[in-house]
Amino acid sequence: MNHNAMSMTSFAESDVAALLRIAGEVNEIAPTADVHARRTHILQRLLALIGGCWAVCSEIDRSYLNDNGWAVPQSITCAGQLTSYQQDIIGRYVTGKLGEVDPSIPPLLKRRGPVVTVRRVDVVDRSWYRSDHFNLVRRPIGFGESLYGLLTTPDGRRLKLSLHREMNDAPFTERHLRLLHVFNENLASLYVAPAPTATAAQWPARPQLHTDALPGRLRPVLQRLLAGDGEKQAAIKLGLSPHTVHEYTKILYRTLGVNSRGELLARFVDAAAV
Numbered sequence: 001m002n003h004n005a006m007s008m009t010s011f012a013e014s015d016v017a018a019l020l021r022i023a024g025e026v027n028e029i030a031p032t033a034d035v036h037a038r039r040t041h042i043l044q045r046l047l048a049l050i051g052g053c054w055a056v057c058s059e060i061d062r063s064y065l066n067d068n069g070w071a072v073p074q075s076i077t078c079a080g081q082l083t084s085y086q087q088d089i090i091g092r093y094v095t096g097k098l099g100e101v102d103p104s105i106p107p108l109l110k111r112r113g114p115v116v117t118v119r120r121v122d123v124v125d126r127s128w129y130r131s132d133h134f135n136l137v138r139r140p141i142g143f144g145e146s147l148y149g150l151l152t153t154p155d156g157r158r159l160k161l162s163l164h165r166e167m168n169d170a171p172f173t174e175r176h177l178r179l180l181h182v183f184n185e186n187l188a189s190l191y192v193a194p195a196p197t198a199t200a201a202q203w204p205a206r207p208q209l210h211t212d213a214l215p216g217r218l219r220p221v222l223q224r225l226l227a228g229d230g231e232k233q234a235a236i237k238l239g240l241s242p243h244t245v246h247e248y249t250k251i252l253y254r255t256l257g258v259n260s261r262g263e264l265l266a267r268f269v270d271a272a273a274v
Contacts, residue, residue: 015175018049019183020226026190036077039191043079043161046183050147050176052163054080056094057191060160080164086141093137100133108148108160115188116150117181119172139167147172151184153192214255221248225264 022045029038043055059075076094092098107123108116120128128134138144149161163180165172214222224234235245258264 015179015182017229019179019187022046022049022183023187023190035192036075039077040079042190043077046163046180047080050163050172050179051169052080052147052165053169054078054082054086054090054143055161055163056090058094058160060158089137089141098137100136102133102137102146103128103131104146104148108150111150114152115181115185117177117184118148119177120146120148121171122177142167144169145171147176147180149180149184151188151191154189155192157192159191214252218248218252218255221245222252225249225252 022042025045026038026041029041039057043057047053047055055078057077078090082090089098093100103124104118104120108118111118143164144167145165147163151159151161153159161180161184163172220238221234221240224237229237231245231249232242234240235242238245240248253259253264256264
């Protein structure tokens with residue numbers, strides 16, 4: 001599977017609903033809120049959705065790697081329940097002070113594209129368990145598998161995300177990888193708080209949902225789709241036939257200029273953020 005070309009097409013309806021809920025929650029945070037507050041909420045909700053004990057979002061300069069292959073972070077946001085001992089070890093690790101780089105990171109940083117998502121098993125084999133990183137950093141704090149992501153925000157910031165599980169937890173699955181990838185692919189704008197004085201020259205133009213001009217019969221269908229319902233669920237809740245909802249959905253896509261649930265999700269987020 002090409003993880004750099006994923007879309008919301010055929011994505012599980014429950015997962016679509018979960019991503020929409022996260023988007024709605026983050027958009028309720030005031031646009032002037034500290035960017036770390038937005039990122040912390042995203043990380044907390046992704047941990048709850050995907051599973052894990054700790055997550056980190058670091059803003060990096062991809063062009064600069066030190067001698068150990070470490071991309072020095074410009075800012076770091078973390079989420080999860082950690083002991084003071086774990087916090088001390090991780091704090092020194094994420095700032096490069098331990099000097100033991102996760103073997104998964106260099107191949108991750110070499111990958112190109114606006115969104116990259118990999119599991120540890122996608123880039124490093126079982127030799128990872130013999131690395132100094134695993135034995136000097138992960139084993140002492142009880143961390144096992146990881147899920148990594150790279151993305152570029154609309155204002156050009158490069159972010160590295162990682163979600164981590166405890167040593168004996170089950171590994172991350174393809175579904176977990178898809179969830180993180182589709183979230184980052186469609187919702188990168190959530191990681192940054194728009195400045196109140198931002199101008200069109202500073203921010204790329206955002207497409208908006210012009211729902212006022214929609215025929216009244218289409219609006220309830222749009223609301224159900226944005227709530228995460230599938231066409232069959234929407235039909236039951238609205239008292240319509242599945243065929244009618246399917247036809248209304250095609251009209252909505254055509255009217256709003258989208259081709260998939262993923263594009264509709266992106267439009268919804270952009271419109272809500274304006």
